[in-house]
Amino acid sequence: MTSETTPERAPTGRRPGLPARETPAREVGPALDDRAVLALARRVVDLAADKKASDIVLIGVAELTTLADYLVICSGGSERQLGAIADGIVEGLKDDGFPPIGREGLPGAHWVLLDFGAVIVHVFAPPERDYYQLEKLWSDAPTLLRVQ
Numbered sequence: 001m002t003s004e005t006t007p008e009r010a011p012t013g014r015r016p017g018l019p020a021r022e023t024p025a026r027e028v029g030p031a032l033d034d035r036a037v038l039a040l041a042r043r044v045v046d047l048a049a050d051k052k053a054s055d056i057v058l059i060g061v062a063e064l065t066t067l068a069d070y071l072v073i074c075s076g077g078s079e080r081q082l083g084a085i086a087d088g089i090v091e092g093l094k095d096d097g098f099p100p101i102g103r104e105g106l107p108g109a110h111w112v113l114l115d116f117g118a119v120i121v122h123v124f125a126p127p128e129r130d131y132y133q134l135e136k137l138w139s140d141a142p143t144l145l146r147v148q
Contacts, residue, residue, distance in 0.1 A: 032118065034069075037069050037070065037118045037119065038069075038070070038144075040093075040098065040116065040118070040119050041058055041069075041070035041072060041118075041119045041144075042058070042145070043092070043093065043096065044058075044072045044089055044093070044116070044119055044121055045058055045072055045145060045147065047088050047089045047092040047093070048072065048074045048085055048088070048089060048121075048123075049147055050088060050092075051076075051081070051084050051085040051088040051089075052076075052081065052085075053074035053075060053076055053081075053085045053123070054074065054075045054076070054077070054148070055073075055074065055075050055129075055146075055147075055148060056072065056073070056074040056145075056146070056147040057071075057072070057073045057074070057135060057143060057145070057146050057147075058070060058071075058072050058143070058144045058145040058146075059071045059072075059073070059135070059138050059141045059142070059143055059144065060141055060142050060144050061138055061141045063141070064138070064140055064141050067120070068117070068118055068119060068120045069118040069119065070118065070119045070120075070144075071119075071120050071121075071122065071134070071138065071141075072119065072120070072121045072122070073121075073122045073124070073129070073134050073135065074121075074122070074123055074124070075123075075124050075125065075126050075129050076123060076124075076125065077125075077126075078125075079107040079108055079110070079125075080107070082107040082110065082111075082112055082123050082124075082125060083107035083112075085112075085123050086103070086107070086112040086114060086121075086123050089114055089121055089123075090103070090114060093116060098116055100114050100115055100116055101115045101116065101117055102114075102115040103115070110124065110125035110127070110128045111123065111124050111125070111128050111132075122134060
């Protein structure tokens with residue numbers, strides 16, 4: 001019997017214990033490299049800002065989880081604004097060729113989650129954002145951008 005060995009993968013700089021990954025988290029639309037995924041996350045930030053979202057935060061979580069590469073967290077002041085922010089992001093990215101994988105929550109529940117694969121977007125009303133404290137939960141991840 002011969003033993004087969006698997007080739008070792010080059011280190012990726014990910015936290016020990018997480019699998020090495022050569023491509024971004026779950027790809028959506030065209031295949032994206034790391035730079036393009038960051039551009040997609042920044043596009044989400046721009047679309048949220050266009051709808052007057054407040055306290056927009058872009059967090060890089062690729063080194064901590066295989067769930068996604070980036071989280072965008074933002075707030076809206078009313079149910080109508082929460083819906084407008086979420087709809088604006090979805091429509092803007094659809095126009096760019098990136099439809100969402102999923103959408104959870106409702107403006108009436110004061111939170112909406114948009115899943116774009118490598119980028120996950122959380123749109124909260126301020127009390128719910130304070131309650132869930134996602135920035136604190138992901139405090140080991142670098143904050144790449146904050147728009148007040």
